[in-house]
Amino acid sequence: MSLRTQRPVFRRALVALAALPLLATAACGGSDSGDSASGGQGSCEKSEGKVELTYWSWIPGVEKAVAEWNRQNPDIQVSVKSTPNGNAGTYQNMSNALKAGNAPDLGQIEYDSLASFRLQEGLTDIAACAGVKEAEGDFVKWTWSQVTFGSGGEDGVWAVPQDTGPMALFYRKDLFEKHGISVPTTWEEYYQAAKKLKEADPKAYMTHFSQTDPNWFSGLLWQKGANMFGQEGDAWKVDVDSPAAGEVADYWQKMIDEKLVATDLQGFSPALYKAWNDGEVATWVSAAWGYSTIRDNAKATSGKWGVAPMPQWSAGDDKAGNWGGSTTAVLGKSEHPHEAAKFALWLNTDPKALEILNREGGLYPAAVKGLDLPALQQPVDFYGGQKIFDVFADASKNVTTDWTFGPTMTDTYRFMGDGIAGALGGKGTLKDALAQTDTKTVDSLEKQSLEVAK
């Protein structure tokens, strides 16, 4: 038992060790950032002869897209392994495999875990690989900023964007009409709408505030531009409890205090689905991929939902947050970065591949061209024939580009989840939760010997 609980600590120690040389090289490269920090430039040569690549991913149906690639590229054969979701064990397995020296050539990594893998030297800089830098314009802006860590490619390209979760407002058209509520365009209107709904139907809630989805809350912060992290040279800036974040926290605290949101329903739980079916929860601020969650779990409400842009902090804005999404990364020590990068680019930009990933895995593409997929132009029956993906396509373009994820997001999410659970249980407020998350995150960074800017 104790051995088991020590494992993460052990891992963290290793991560910290792995981080030291990286920081050293980063320090050297910092002065002239034109040169890649890891010396990846120029080292991305084509391999001789037939190449075999391995790839770990948890997208349902990804093997069909890979089969298409293998058919077109007899000299670069990819074998894909369908693994559990990253946080359900695959990230841990990737770390183990990196340590053991038998990691796959390619892996699926979500945006919020990229920094932590880069820190373990788990990623290969593919900036020098053919076609990679040129691909910048093929992807929605903010995703490129994520894979280049805001450097626009100057400091290396560490993954290829795959899918995104631009956020919008799912709402019950029928309930809004019944109670004479108009679709809110600002958060203030959203609050007024919530009050109106409560007056009309005391049993109904505007939405649910889940304690198990801290990454949802960080999506709300993202929209507000309340950056949780930043980088100042080699030091990490932790700013989880910034004034902007405080505004978001205060707003939702008010919603919680006035009992306008359900606090006992967890995300993706049967209880939530039941509440949707029964019309007790009227909206969900969620990502593009959330459309199938409602469609398949709230069948009784078919035709009653609509999708509108996310409410804004100032009227007339068109900002959106992002929740989820992942990349295809060439992992550290891959012997064939050239071929691996070529495959990663194809998988995430080729119209046929994008079509398969969208159809089989419900991926909302990061590629600009992907937003024009025929499937994403169709009216969706469940949403009363609304062309809902038009809303998400706009949202995707409006996600702010200067968001930075920290290097220990798993910890940060856990701290935030704990804080949110406390606030929902009446112990403290969401603002306290942010303050706690801030302090604890600084601690966890310092424990890994990372420099923290004060």
Add this chain to the structure above:
Amino acid sequence: MSLLTDTAGAHAPAPASEKTSRGPRESRLSVVVATGFLAVIAVYMLLPVFWLVVSATKTQGDLVDTFGLWFSDFHLIDNLRALFTKQDGVFLPWLFNSLLYAGAGAAVGTLLSAMAGYALAKYRFRGREFLFSVVLGGVLVPATALALPLFLLFAKVGATNTFWAVFLPSIVSPFGVYLSRIFAAASVPDELLEAARIDGSGELRTFFTMAVRLMSPAMVTIFLFQFVVIWNNFLLPLVMLQDDRLYPVTLGLFTWQSQVSRDPSLQILSLTGSLVSVVPIVITFLVLQRYWKAGLAAGAVKS
């Protein structure tokens, strides 16, 4: 009253029978209480299984929409068809893998445990007690704690992501060795072994022709125990395997369950798959339980 006393006086054995019938009547209350208690426990234990059976017959929509403990539209056949065709029918190999890991692993593991336990019980050699203490210590180390070290070991010889990475660790059972030693000490008489030696039987032959038969009840117990342990083992395959064609059914279903946010239909398939994955365990127990009962009794009345 008079009728009663009459009857009582007329039939001599009556008081005796009354006395004996009072015994059961007194205990009838406790029988009712005990049965009632057991019934409550049984319902408590079986309710999740019943829920699983009911849920596996529903569509994804009905799963969240209708009362959980009763049937709505019957879709079990559709679910089974979807289950066995999803991802090019990967579920069947998962089931087969589980049977192979658990069946072959438990068989080999049982044999090794029986041999080790027999040796510890019947041979005198230096360090015997120390060796036994080490084995006992092994019972206390949870398998989860060993998964990562095992992974690093297997990585060194390049054997991760292979059948052997899950199979080899599965055949080790300190608890089986412990049980075998206790049982061998109690059920294999030294006189019998001496007689065998005098008759010229080799040690190996003695073990396989005599000891194994005498120890068979314990071996069935170890087999069943080990079968269930390997069947339910989750962390080791999770750490070792990435090739979904090598997954046991537990890991496969977990993988599906973790992908639900992208493909909601996987939820009902995970449920149906769980139901199907219980069936081999139930069959194994039904087939082997009579040996097991015989084994427990044999151990209890050993003279």
